[in-house]
C-alpha cells in the first residue's frame with residue numbers, strides 16, 4: 363500500500379490512450395490498492411490509472427455512499443438522458459467546470475479477480491464513472507466543460 367504521485371495539468375501521460383489489462387494477478391491488486399490509497403489521501407471520489415502514470419484501463423471509484431469499487435477494462439454499454447454538473451479533477455488542481463454527461467449509464471467491466479461485472483449508475487455516480495472512463499482515452503473534463511474556472515478548495519475532486 364502506497365500513495366503515488368498524481369500527474370497534473372500538462373503532463374503528457376494524461377493525454378495518452380490506455381491499454382487493456384490482460385493479467386489479473388497480485389501486481390494488479392497492489393496497483394489497485396495504491397490507487398485507492400492515493401485517491402483517499404487526495405480526498406477524491408475517483409481516480410484513473412493514468413493519473414498516477416500507469417497507462418492501463420483501470421479506475422477506482424468511491425460511490426459517496428459507503429462503497430468503493432474498481433472497474434477494469436470498463437465500457438459504457440448504455441447511456442440515457444442528460445445532466446449538467448460541476449466537476450473537478452485531481453489532475454487539474456484548483457479548478458472546476460460545468461460538464462454535460464449522461465444521466466444514467468450501464469457499465470461492463472472486470473473486477474480485480476477477473477470476474478465480469480455489470481453495473482447501473484445514475485446521477486452523481488454516472489458522472490464519476492463517465493469522468494473516469496474519459497481519463498482512459500486521454501480526455502480531461504476541461505475539454506468538455508463550460509465555465510472552466512478557479513475553484514473553492516473544499517470541493518470534492520476526481
Ligand code: NI
Pocket residue numbers: 450451452453493494497520
Ligand atoms: Ni479526473
